[in-house]
Amino acid sequence: MPFVRxxxxxxxxxxxxxxxxxCGDKTICVANLDGQYLAVDNVxxxxxxxxxxxVVNQGKIVCPWHGWAYDLKxxxxxxxxxxxxxxxxxxxxxxxxIDLG
Numbered sequence: 867m868p869f870v871r872x873x874x875x876x877x878x879x880x881x882x883x884x885x886x887x888x889c890g891d892k893t894i895c896v897a898n899l900d901g902q903y904l905a906v907d908n909v910x911x912x913x914x915x916x917x918x919x920x921v922v923n924q925g926k927i928v929c930p931w932h933g934w935a936y937d938l939k940x941x942x943x944x945x946x947x948x949x950x951x952x953x954x955x956x957x958x959x960x961x962x963x964i965d966l967g
Contacts, residue, residue, distance in 0.1 A: 869956060869963035872896070878903055878962055884927055886918030889964060894953065896962070897922050897938050903957065904938040905964055907950040911943075917950065 872889050873896075879885040884897040886908055895908040895918040906927065908918050915931030922928075926935040936943060941952040954965040 869954070869965050872905075872955070872962045872964040875957055875960050875962055882922045884918050884920055884922055886916060887962075889966070892966075893918065894964065895920075895927060895950075896955070897927050899925060899938055903955050903962065905953040905955040906936060906938065906941050907953075909950070910934055910936075911949055 873887050878896060879898045881898050881901060884895055887894045887896050893908040894905050896903060896905050899922060908916055910917055910929040912932055912934045915929040917927050917929055920928045920930045925938055927938055928935045936949045941950045943949040956963050
């Protein structure tokens, strides 16, 4: 699937923060890990908490409801333990583009 527009770079989170960004019929959790933007599914697999409202801590996004933490690069809860889907994200011409495939 090709990259599609997610949002303007002005709407992306500040360093070491996350936010929810609508994209079509879903919401994406976008995190800024020391200046690198990463994207994962916004819905925690535990009880559906909004990951984009969580905190970035040591390369993970921590769900605000019960503290489940997902690796921002792989989406895993722990090595080899599936969690949320990660998405490829790139910045071009002032826009954040995402591959939802």
